[in-house]
Amino acid sequence: MKNKKDLTINLAAPLQEDSILDGEGIRTVIWTQGCAHNCPFCHNPGTHSFDPAIVKTTEEIKKELDMLKGQAGITFSGGDPIYQLDAVLDIAKYAKEINLNIWLYTGFTYEEVLKMNNGKELLKTIDVLVDGLFKIDLRSLDLPYRGSSNQRIIDTKESIKKGKIILVDRLMHKKNTKPLYEKPSNIFV
């Protein structure tokens, strides 16, 4: 890994606080710039270019994390954060030091990330990986926190510990679309 002081990260947008869509709880999203997967009907085509967009040092991002209030954690999304793995790892390690929960979305699979340089270290540092390409034929609006059913919500720490994929089982099911209130059937009897 480069000297930490030299690490920069190319972002598609400023840090976005208070998201409830990008993982459990209220989270701050780090939108990385750059993705070469080219999934048809990608929801964020503006993030594909690898040209510099908002370039910051990882030290600057850490200072921004220090300022966060009321966030359960951070989520790396994009784009695909894995193209900037060393910078993401540096930020993720700091986020752990200040007790932030970490999710990461990638078009690569868990197995592919595991084989990359520093990939295992990253998987040990974050909490949840949502992996796999977005596939339009497997798209569903009923799946919490993922766009298509091939994608997996993986407990990375447990997976590394056990040497096999451990899914976050409670999040792999379809959303409960039952209405919060139903009129009792005997109300007018």
Ligand code: SF4
């Ligand atoms: S991995 Fe994500 S950002 Fe990249 S093309 Fe696929 S859906 Fe789009």
